[in-house]
Amino acid sequence: MAKRTKNPARDALNTSMADAAASYRGNVPLRSILFWGLIVVSVVFVVGVLASRLLIAQRENQLIEETAARVAVQAEGRARTLEAWSESLIQAGDTIAxxxxxxxxxxxxxxxxxxxxxxxxxxxxxxxxxxxxxxxxxxxxxxxxxxxxxxxxxxxxxxxxxxxxxxxxxxxxxxxxxxxxxxxxxxxxxxxxxxxxxxxxxxxxxxxxxxxxxxxxxxxxxxxxxxxVGEKLADLMNAKETDRPGERTALLQAMSETQVAVVGVNMLAVIDESLPDLMTEFDSGKAMSLSLVDNELTFATLRDVPGTPLYVLQEYKANNALALMNLYKPGIYTIVTLLVAVLGVLMLAFAIYMLAQRNKTRVKMLGQTMEALVRAVEARDPHLFGHHQRVARLAVKTANKMDLPVGERAALFYAAQLSAIGRLFVPADVLAKKGALTPKERSQLKEHVQQATDILAQIDFDLPIVPLIKQMYERTDGSGHPSGLKGDQISTMGRVLGACDAFVALTSERSHRKAFSAIKAADIMMDSGQFDPMIVKELRVGR
Known part of the structure; x- marks a missing residue:
């Protein structure tokens, strides 16, 4: 293809279209919205997980505090019970002594x-x-x-x-x-x-x-x-109705500096533990430790019984004490998951809304752009007045009859009108010439397709408008331009748009001829062998 010479009009239009494309892309940056939406959802998820862990830790600490307080109260209560019992024994002796x-x-x-x-x-x-x-x-x-x-x-x-x-x-x-x-x-x-x-x-x-x-x-x-006293002590230390599962009481007695005994019904089970060390270990009741009875993990506290050599060991099994956490943890994570899911749905809805706004903006800008360009083209060639709008309407009407998808109908509508852009660079005398065009003039006229696609390629339409304009002048017998495609090499949309453009041109008056009737135009197109016969039949019937 010959090297193009500089064309100030074309350069100005390129600049204008580039500015429009930049504005068109920047009105509603969908990718940016989706990207930041994903970032927000991710941050909320991470914050939610951290907040969940913090809430779980706080609830666990609170539960431990409550458990320690309960264990201490129970130990104190049982110590008082034993103290009262021992006092009763002493007082019974006082009745004799x-x-x-x-x-x-x-x-x-x-x-x-x-x-x-x-x-x-x-x-x-x-x-x-x-x-x-x-x-x-x-x-x-x-x-x-x-x-x-x-x-x-x-x-x-x-x-x-x-x-x-x-x-x-x-x-x-x-x-x-x-x-x-x-x-x-x-x-x-x-x-x-x-x-x-x-x-x-x-x-x-x-x-x-x-x-x-x-x-x-x-x-x-x-x-x-x-x-x-074995049975009596066991009875006093047995679980009460107010006790929870996992709560139990044992009695200890110091046997020596390094040994203590667990008091049973009929025996004293000696273990190698120092009573002062146990008092220190079980002082707060907040730390989990192994039970002296069966080595299970428990919360425990130790209280002396005044007036006796006994100590109350109150235990609460950790599994039972923290059983509530088994319900609390899934609950918190479920809430956080739901919140993240709701936020995700809201972000998706927002993205869909912004996409709709973006599409609305695109439609508006395309309409304005097409209207301005078509007016400019028609001002240079009065014979083309209304041509591209008629082609667009006829292409959409034909596509409806052929049950083409909505997206393809939209592409036909926009491509029919935007294809006019290239004619701005065709010399006015060529457009207005009466009679046959010279080979050079035909070449100049054909170049308007490439001119249009070069300019429109700067805009992201989300529709196959540029490829469709390239195929607008291809013919099924391979005689078209610019690529000489034929038959099924041309898309259905390309065959529809090409046939509609030719049909509207034949049924419109030009500088070198009168308008043909719809039937005559269809016959000419059918006889040429350049157009899809099924589409030509639709055009004939539709008219």
Whole structure:
């Protein structure tokens, strides 16, 4: 193809079309909208995940705080229950140890032992007579407590009155005996021990001398009671109706500096743990630790029971305590997922709306551009007045009859009118010439197709307008231009547009001839063999 010479008009139109194309693309930047929409959705998703984790962590910390508080309250409540129970045992001993008859008997027995010489004034005879009564009193007292033994022990360690077997531990507690006898200790419950198949508690109560001032009365003897407590303690520590699944209570007792025992119904299970270390570990109840009972992960706290050697170990299994999180986590993630999904839908709706606006803008700009260009072309060639609009309407009408898709109908409509652009660069004398054109003039006229496609290629139409204009002057017998395509090499839209353009041209008056009738024009087109016969028939019928 010959090299084109510079054409100021063409350059000006190229610049104008380039500016229009830039404005046309920039009105609603769809790709930018989609890109930033994706960025926003991604950021919201990431923020949602982080917020979910933060909410989950906060809820878990709150649940741990609530669990620790609940465990502490339960431990404190059970410690108070045990304290009240131990006080009841001690108070039961006070009913005997504080009885005046018992205190008088003990005082007389101590006086008899302290008296020197065989002449006791008949005191020994009287005391021997009272002893069966005292033994019955102690036996009845032991029966009420279900005690295995109850003994009145003198200051020298001798047993004054006894019911049941005297425990060996009694002789092994000289420091305790001296402390109670001197008034330095109130007595109370001694560390639990096993006796046969039972866990028992030894409760020591001082017996005071009869004086006018009870607060200064010396201790004259001890009441030593041994009571089976395993079942009672188990009953007190059993789960209550208000307890939740996974909550349980155990009793501990220090056995030595490095060992503690878990109190059972009939045994003391010794484990190698330091009580001070356990107190430190279970101080807050917020940290999860392995249970001393079965090594399960638990929240636990340890409380001492005042007046006893016991400690309440309150545990709450972590799986049960944090079970709510199994519902909370999916719930939070579901909410976040729904929010992201809703945002995604909104962004999609916004993108669709902007796409519609973009298309609306494109239609408007195309219409304005086509209107201006067609007016410019028709001003140079009065014989073309209304030609391109008629071609556009006829092409759409024919496409409707052929059931072509909506997009192809739109492409035909725009291509029919935009194809006129190239005629702006055809010399006016060529356009207005009457009679046959010279080969050079025909070549100049044919170049208007390339001129149009070069200019329109700068605009992204989203429709095959430029390829369609290139095929507008192709013919089915291969005689067309610019590529000499023939038959099915030409698209259906190209064959429709070419046939409609020729049909409108034949039925319109030109500078060198009169207009043909519709039937005559169709016959000419059919006889030429340059057009699709089916399309020509549609044109004939349609007219």
């Amino acid at each position: 504080g009885a005046q008859l018992v205190r008088l008997y003990v005082a007389e027995m101590q006086g008899l032992r302290d008296a020197s010489g065989p002449n006791d004034g008949g005191l020994s005879v009287a005391l021997r007579a009272q002893k069966p009564y005292m033994q019955e009193l102690v036996r009845e007292f032991a029966g009420r407590l279900n005690a295995t033994g109850a003994h009145l022990v003198g200051r020298d360690g001798s047993v004054l009155v006894s019911h049941g077997a005297v425990p060996e531990i009694l002789a092994s507690q000289p420091d305790l005996m001296r402390g109670v006898m001197s008034g330095a200790s109130r007595g109370g419950m001694l560390p639990l021990r096993t006796q046969g198949a039972h866990v028992v508690a030894d409760v020591v109560t001082p017996v005071l001398a009869l004086t006018n001032d009870e607060s200064k009365a010396p201790v004259t003897a001890l009441l030593w009671v041994t009571v089976p």
